[in-house]
Amino acid sequence: METPSSTISFGPRDDKKALEENPVFAPKFDADGLIPAMAIDAATKEPLMLAYMNEESLKMTLDLGEAVYYSRSRQEIWHKGATSGHVQKIHEIRTDCDQDALILYVEQLGAGACHTGRSTCFYRKVATAKGSDPVALGFTETDLSFDPNAVYGKKS
Amino acid sequence: METPSSTISFGPRDDKKALEENPVFAPKFDADGLIPAMAIDAATKEPLMLAYMNEESLKMTLDLGEAVYYSRSRQEIWHKGATSGHVQKIHEIRTDCDQDALILYVEQLGAGACHTGRSTCFYRKVATAKGSDPVALGFTETDLSFDPNAVYGKKS
Numbered sequence: 456m457e458t459p460s461s462t463i464s465f466g467p468r469d470d471k472k473a474l475e476e477n478p479v480f481a482p483k484f485d486a487d488g489l490i491p492a493m494a495i496d497a498a499t500k501e502p503l504m505l506a507y508m509n510e511e512s513l514k515m516t517l518d519l520g521e522a523v524y525y526s527r528s529r530q531e532i533w534h535k536g537a538t539s540g541h542v543q544k545i546h547e548i549r550t551d552c553d554q555d556a557l558i559l560y561v562e563q564l565g566a567g568a569c570h571t572g573r574s575t576c577f578y579r580k581v582a583t584a585k586g587s588d589p590v591a592l593g594f595t596e597t598d599l600s601f602d603p604n605a606v607y608g609k610k611s
Numbered sequence: 612m613e614t615p616s617s618t619i620s621f622g623p624r625d626d627k628k629a630l631e632e633n634p635v636f637a638p639k640f641d642a643d644g645l646i647p648a649m650a651i652d653a654a655t656k657e658p659l660m661l662a663y664m665n666e667e668s669l670k671m672t673l674d675l676g677e678a679v680y681y682s683r684s685r686q687e688i689w690h691k692g693a694t695s696g697h698v699q700k701i702h703e704i705r706t707d708c709d710q711d712a713l714i715l716y717v718e719q720l721g722a723g724a725c726h727t728g729r730s731t732c733f734y735r736k737v738a739t740a741k742g743s744d745p746v747a748l749g750f751t752e753t754d755l756s757f758d759p760n761a762v763y764g765k766k767s
Contacts, residue, residue, distance in 0.1 A: 462741060462742070462744065463741070463746060464744050464745045464746070465745050465746060466745040466746075475727055476727075477748075478735070478738070478747055478748045478749060478750070479745055479746075479747065479748060480737060480745060480746035480747065480748050481745070491647050491661060493649050493658070493661070495658070500656035502649070502651070502705075502714055504707065505647060505649070505707060505712035517737070517741070517746065518741075547736050547737070548736060548737040549658075549733040549735065549736045549737075549751070550733065550735055550736075550737070550748065551660065551661060551725075551732035551733050552725055552726065552727050552729075552732045552734070556661035556732075558658055558733055569707075569708055570708065571631055571632075571708050573708075576707035576708045576712075577705040577706065577707050577714055578708070579634070579705065579706055580703050580704060580705045580706075581636060581673070581703070581704040581705075581706070582634070585618060585619070585673070585674075586618070588618065588620050589620045589621050589622040589635055589636060589637070590619060590620070590621060590622075590635075590636035590673065591634055591635065591636065592633075592634045592635060592636050592706065593634060594634070595705070
């Protein structure tokens with residue numbers, strides 16, 4: 456995979472007011488070097504997934520125009536879709552007031568974002584918060600969009 | 612503030628497949644005891660803010676039907692709107708495949724979600740990723756929805 460463009464740099468984070476009001480991208484990476492990024496379908500506004508980026512993967516995202524995350528479980532750069540073909544084309548990147556969170560408005564290629572075979576990772580909602588022990592979930596998407604075994608390879 | 616209902620409990624997290632496919636809410640709190648929660652306007656689908664909950668504040672959210680976060684900077688339970696009146700009424704709570712992230716579909720009371728005086732915290736987008744050093748942001752919301760000094764009290 457190509458390395459990030461050396462021309463991409465971020466602003467300083469030494470002035471709280473400037474972080475909030477200036478037109479300079481100065482993302483905050485936490486103690487683990489990560490920033491959360493919510494991917495949202497640019498056309499439908501349906502949230503797809505929440506993942507994390509480190510500085511390198513954010514620069515790669517800006518460089519490629521495709522979502523590149525950092526996998527906390529595998530501890531490696533994760534170019535979304537490299538295995539499945541389910542690439543996320545970047546339409547717009549938003550940041551929040553203190554620049555410690557990102558939203559990616561994307562075009563999700565392929566059948567879905569979720570490794571379970573669904574269009575979105577957020578396929579369940581809290582159904583009964585009270586009177587159910589433990590709290591119950593309901594499915595908002597029951598049918599699979601694709602066969603995860605076919606796309607990712609069979610896992611036992 | 613009232614304490615969480617003792618009737619609210621979460622499921623076990625010992626089976627990965629069950630976490631993904633069962634109708635049982637078993638949220639993951641990280642090493643700091645926190646889970647990220649993206650608040651989204653239920654009517655417009657506009658993302659409002661990303662904040663964090665600990666177990667106590669999530670149970671309070673389920674109990675009250677209003678968003679209760681955990682403030683990492685103040686290190687305390689944060690009932691959104693307690694100061695500003697900008698309460699977030701919960702319409703729906705979603706969780707993702709491995710249940711380590713939440714989406715709150717809310718009705719945002721008052722003029723906005725952001726302490727800067729804007730309707731959303733995500734009021735800037737990456738404008739020029741390449742050819743600008745550092746990366747430039749553009750404003751998607753320039754006018755303030757409310758006067759933050761009047762709502763939160765003047766801060767120097």
